[in-house]
Amino acid sequence: MLRDWLDTTTRVLRDLPRLRQHIQPTFRFQDVRAVDRAFLARHGIRGVIWDVDGTLMAYHGHAIASEFGPHMSALFGDTTLQHAIVSNCDETRFDELTRILPDAALIRLYDAPGGPVTRCVRRGVDSLEPAGPPNALAIRKPSAALILASAEALGGLGAEQLLVVGDQHCTDIASANLAGVRSAKVATYRRNTFPIIVQLAQRLEALAAGRR
Numbered sequence: 001m002l003r004d005w006l007d008t009t010t011r012v013l014r015d016l017p018r019l020r021q022h023i024q025p026t027f028r029f030q031d032v033r034a035v036d037r038a039f040l041a042r043h044g045i046r047g048v049i050w051d052v053d054g055t056l057m058a059y060h061g062h063a064i065a066s067e068f069g070p071h072m073s074a075l076f077g078d079t080t081l082q083h084a085i086v087s088n089c090d091e092t093r094f095d096e097l098t099r100i101l102p103d104a105a106l107i108r109l110y111d112a113p114g115g116p117v118t119r120c121v122r123r124g125v126d127s128l129e130p131a132g133p134p135n136a137l138a139i140r141k142p143s144a145a146l147i148l149a150s151a152e153a154l155g156g157l158g159a160e161q162l163l164v165v166g167d168q169h170c171t172d173i174a175s176a177n178l179a180g181v182r183s184a185k186v187a188t189y190r191r192n193t194f195p196i197i198v199q200l201a202q203r204l205e206a207l208a209a210g211r212r
C-alpha cells in the first residue's frame, strides 16, 4: 500500500513546478464539518467528491473518524446531495473503502486500451462504464479526467454544482482546479498516522502553496 503513496508522491513532486499554479483551493477549512448542508446550499453545490485518508479518517483508517461520523451520516443521508469518493489508493484499499463507505459512489478511472473506463461501486453494485475489463493502470489525482468521470457517475452534474474536498494541494485541489471545479482544503486529519515520507511531501506542497 505504501508503494502506491510513494508513486503518487514522487510523481507529484516531479510535477510540482507545473502544478504550482493549480493548487490554491476555493475554500480552506479546519475539517469536513465546515462542509455542511447550509454551506452547500448557499453555494449551489449538489455533489461532493471526497478524498478519504487525511480528510475523512486517519491514514488507512477503518472507519470515518468518530468526531466526523454524525456529520457525514447526515450528509450521506441527504437525498438532495450526491457523494463520490475518489482516493489515490491501491486496489486492496479501494475494495476496503467500498465496505467502509457503502452509501457513496466509489469511483476509479482506468487507462484502458480503448479509452478510459470508469468503475463505480455504490451500495454493493459494481459497474464499469463502458463495459469491459480495465487494465490495471488506475488514473489518479491530480487528473481532471478523474473528477469529470466522477461528475458523470453522479448523474452528469455540471462543474458548477460540484465541490472537491481533500487535504492535499497537489492531488485533491489540483485535480479540482484542472477540472474547473471548486474545492475545499481541510487540514490533514491525524497527520502523524501517515508514513514519514508522505508527511515530508505534505510539508513541501504546503510550502509550495504558501502555507506553513
Ligand SMILES: [Mg+2]
Binding pocket: 051, 052, 053, 054, 055, 166, 167, 168
Ligand atoms: Mg488525503
